[in-house]
Amino acid sequence: MDRSLPLFALPATGDTPAHTRALHLITALCRVRRTDRVVPVASAHISGVSYWNLGPAGLEYLDELAATGRVRVPSTLNPCAFMPSAPPPWVTEEDARLQARVLAAYEAMGVTMSCTCAPYLTQPAPLFGTHLAWAESSAVTVANSLLGARTEREGGPGALAAALCGFTPYTGLHLDANRRPRVGVRVTARLDEPLRMGLLGAWYGRTLGDAVPQFLFDGPVEPTRTGWQALCAAIITYGGPALFHVVERTPEAATFPTLPAQVTVTDADLDDEAARLTDLQPGEGVDLVFSGCPHPVAGTQACFFHRDVPVAEVAGNAPWTLLAAPGDAATSVQGDAATSVQADAGTSVQADAGTSVQADAGTSVQAGRILTLPGGCPAVSPLPPEVKTIVTDSAKAAFYLRSRGYRVGLAPTQRCVELGSTGRWPHAT
Amino acid sequence: MRLEGLRLTEGAACGRLLILTAPLSFYGGVDPESGVLVQADHPQHGACLSGRILALPHTSGSTVGSWTLLRMARLGTAPAAIVSATADAVLVTGTLAGGIVHLDGITVNAALDGCDALIPEEGEWLEVTDCGDVMIRRPLAGASGGRPDSHRVRTPGMSPAPETGASGGRPDSHRVRTPGMSPAPETAPASLLVPEDSPLILKLGGSLITFKQSPVPRVDFDQLGKLARLLAANLKAPAVILHGAGSFGHGPVARTGVLAKALDDDARRDWGRIQALQYQLSAIVCEALADAGLPVFPFQASALGHLEGGRFVLTDVDALRRALLAGFIPVLYGTPCFTEDPARPGIASGDDLAPALALALGFSRVVHLTDVAGVHTEDPRKNPAAPVIPWITAADDSTDLPPSSGSCRPTGPTVGWTPPSFADASRRGAPTDAPPRPSDGLTLMVTSHRSDAATATTTTDFDVTGGMAGKVKKLYDVAADGVTSWIVDGRDETAVAAALAGVPAGTVVCAKK
Incomplete structure (x- = not known):
């Protein structure tokens, strides 16, 4: 059912100054995208939360909107740099204060403080066919591809304006015609590990660009839920589309005829892609391990907290291990075995190894620490200044x-x- | 001079034009405190944007650019206005938040840099004073799908412009202009904008349908099929289709040497065989076009006319008219042809046929689908970065030759080509005293001939009928008669759709008035 409206059906001025500004931005975006129709949205997901992306002018803009603006549809928030209530040890008080002001502005507008790039995990997931105005690229791809909802890849201000007035330009992936698959891709590579799915996304975006693909998974192993998230996050990060179909697996795939496979992706392609995305040389020291991009389902990071192994040994020689997760208490990462490691809402937890370990060449270094960043994202946050090398399980984070x-x-x-434990990028196996 | 666009933010502005020739990333590319462009690799590095009317193709880079613009506006270092070719959400968010006047859909010729300009309060145009020539690229319909069919076509003296925008049209329908406040638009030569249903001559380059470098005649079936489907989807007007010969023509002509040979029976057999080859190619092309759904009907040009003074003269236009009336799309092709000299048959290329057909049938537009994006300022094979010249205007008298601003002069692959004078064009019937032109004798038409021993036997990397310079020159000639020509890349779906819809794309050659 086409629920779109002509642009002139929107009021010329809003109820409040912020509403008016939102309407003006939606109108301007319609012109930029060459359409004169808008469509009501079921929800909005807003990016532009890290103060280090907004800067002083962006914060000022938010403050002005927050003075009179209230969201009209359920709206969620992307991760911030860190939760200001629990700043990591390397940020200053001023950093925390500025980040807190950004969150306060969004909260004043009625945005749910979800602080996650995976709002479909923490909030009721969008229904098939509903129109959305979502800004986080990985979430946009999940909504379009895995849930069958419809959203363009909005910018932060565009999504906020849609939240404030309830409409978004009716273009791009909101329209049936643009959701049709354009290229048939047969995947024979094994997809048993989330990273492999991420590499598939990176390979596709880099080689085939933004044509909507129809994948046929022909490999031996089923992808996991975290794997699906990794594919969605990577494909759009590396220049691919915000929508893909997988024959017999994604909800809209059955809508379209199966295309002949024009391209085949093999294990070798994904191995090449992994090599392409890795800078570290064998034996190079690892300063930081990062997992949790996109924010995962609760429990998937438990492998970092072994039941039988003391935290000190897990954290090992890499100075930091960062685990990002939704900023919501219900789904924050629980190291179920490590009783001392709990991520409460807004509380970052440090599992301090507390012991010095002997590194090579007789240099004494501080033992590593595992730090969960609930509601945070290392990609947009300040990191310890001494960090130069990072190991991650996410193709998007690598980018x-x-x-x-x-x-x-x-x-x-x-x-x-393991790398967190050894603190060294391994020699070729 | 007036450049029409699409208004994105309110307000009036005036100032000196600053034209950026490359995309700009506001975040990191501009110092908001000083307003200076600091992006190291940018051609306008060091320019101060403050207070200028800033024309730029589009923005690149981070979404944080919106906030840089807002910060510049708050600090008073922002441009007076922004004129973009294709804005994105980042740019418009910044201009709207910062209250910076913003028009979209306008490309400003770099030659106008430094000219005074203004954007009136309610206008959707940029008024440039003291300027040479300009180019406009009209906004195409949404980048994601949709044909560029919503553009209003304006003719001089019609004001306000008729609202022909159907659904998906310009989203500014609430802004109604009264006749009193909008003088006749003088933005582009009127002939640049042609209604999409006006009949056209459509020339398919030989390199699009055959492997032109192939030493033996060889059809590029993939490309031909794609092209046929693209045309079937976008061709809405009555049309005559011409196709080039590619490897069916240039190779055989060069190999047999018929153009240089005395006309004995041996040469006559060669001529006949070359003609027969063209039948074969045309049969394949017609089959592909018909398969795609186009009602095509093949005609042989050498049966309808002859060459005279290097120009094709269409002596029998009646059959074509009847075919068009009956709803057919006649298909013709470059072919051997008889001339005023019984001892010297010649070759009427598709480029020769196009203007002759346009003039004889009274069609006002010719669309050339080629394998390049348009006329480049330099040979794109030698310099891939050479930009495409968006339009070339033919002057309406002999003194006013192509605009003197260097960027508008066709400096195509032929060295030493001089624009023809139109006094000359008017003496078309008596070409004897005309200056030499590429079409004056077929021996002059070989533009380049790779003869190094290694490749000479296997490759025919040349064009016996004039190449791009010859093509442009022929178009330039007919432009004075009101025929507007497009040169676009036949593999670029957007460009083909735009050209068929009568919207500027690739290079447009047209009359100044």
Whole structure:
């Protein structure tokens, strides 16, 4: 059912100054996208939460909107740099205060303080066919591809404006015609590990660009839920579309005829992609291990907290292990075995190894620490200044961390745990 | 001069034009405190944006750019206005939040840098004073799908412009202009904008339908099929289709040497065989076009006319008219042809046929689908970065040759080409005293001939009928007669759709008035 409206059906001025500004932005975005129709949205997901992305002018803009603006549809918030109530040890009080002001502005507008890039995990997931205005690219891809909802890849202000007035431009992936698959891709590579799914997304985006693919998973192993998230996050990060179909697996796939496979993706392709995305040399030290991009389902990071192994040994030689997770108490990461490690809402938990371990060449270093960042995202947050090399299990995180100048290694989650322990990028196996 | 666009934010502005020739990332690319462009690799590095009317193709880089613009506005270092070719959400968020006047859908010729300009309060145009020539690229319909069919076509003296925008049209219908406040638009030559249902001559380049470099005649079936489907989807007007010969023509002509040979029976057999080859190619092309759904009907040009002074003269136009009236799309092709000299048959290429057909049938537009994006400022094979010239205007008298601003002069692959004068064009019937032109003798038409021993036997990397320079020159000639020509990349779906819809794309060659 087409629920779109002509743009002139919207009021020229809103109820409040903030509402008016939102209407003006939606109108301008309609013109930029060359449409004169808008569509009501069921929810909005807003990015632009890290103060380090907004800067002083962005914060000022939010404060002005927050003075009179209230969201008209359920709205969720992307991760911030860190929860200001529990700043990691390397940020200053001023940093925490600025981040808190951003959150306060959104809270004043009625945005749910979800602080996650996976709102479909913490809030009721969007229904098939509903129109949304979502800004976080990985969540946009999940909503379009895995849930069959419809959203363009909005920017932060566009999603906020949609939240404030309830409408979004009726273009792009809101329209049937643009959701049709364009290229048939047969995947024979094994997809048994979330990282492999991420590599598939990175490979596709890099080689085939933004044509909507129709994947046929022909490999031996089923992807996991975290794997699906990794594919969604990586494909759009590396220049791919915000929508893909997988024959017999995604909800809209049956709507379209099966395309002949024009491309085949093999294990070798994904191995090449992993090598392409890894900067670290064998033997190079690992300063930080990062898992949790996108924010995972509760419990999936438990492997970092072994039941039988003391935290000190798990954390091992890598100075930091960061685990990002939704900022919501109900789903925050619980190291179910490590009773001392609990991520409560807004409380970052430090599992301090508390012991010095002997590193090579006789240098004494501080033992590593596992730190959960509920509601945070290392890609947009300040990191300890001494960190130069990062190991992650996420192709998307690798992209953003590399663009910030870090040297990155990609490894499956289980290997990340081990690398945290050894503190060295391994020699070729 | 007036450049029409699409208004994104309210307000009036005036100032000196600053034209950026490359996309700009506001975040990191501009110092908000000083307003200076600091992006190291940017061609306008060091320019101060403050208070200028800033024309730019589009923005690149981080979404944080919105906040940089807002910060500039708050600090008073922002541009007076922004004129973009294709804005995105980042740019418009910044201009709207910062209250910076913003028009979209306008590309400003870099030659206008430094000119004074203004954007009136209620206007959707940029008024440039003291300027040479301009180019406009009209906004295409939504990048994601949709044909660019919503553009209003304006003719001089019609004001306000008729509202022909159907659904999906320009989203500014609430802004109604009264005749009193909008003088006749003088933005672009009127001939640049052609109604999409106006009949056209459509030339398919030989390199699009055959492997032009192939030493033996060889059809590129993939490309031909794609092209046929693209045309079937976008061709809405009555049309005559012409196709080039590609490897069915240039190779055989060069190999047999018929153009240089005396006309004995041996040469006659070669001529006949070359003609027969063209039948074969045309049969394949017609089959593909018909398969895609186009009602095509093949015609042989050498049966309808002859060459005279290097120009094709269409002596029998009646059959074509009848075919068009009956709803067919006649298909013709470059072919050997007889000339005024019985001893020297010649070749009427698709580029020769296009203007002759347009003039004889009274069609006002010719669309050339080629394998390049348009006319480049340099040979794109040598310099892939050479930009496409968006339009070339033919002057309406002999003194006013192509605009003197260098960027508008076709400096195509032929060295030393001089624009023809139109006094000359008017003496078309008596070409004897005309200056030499590429079409004056077929021996002059070979533009380049790779003859190094290694490749000469296997490759025919040349065009016996004039290449791009010859093409442009022929279009330039007919532009004075009101025929507007497009040169676009036949593999670029958007460009083809735009050209068929009568919207500027690739390079447009048109009359100045």
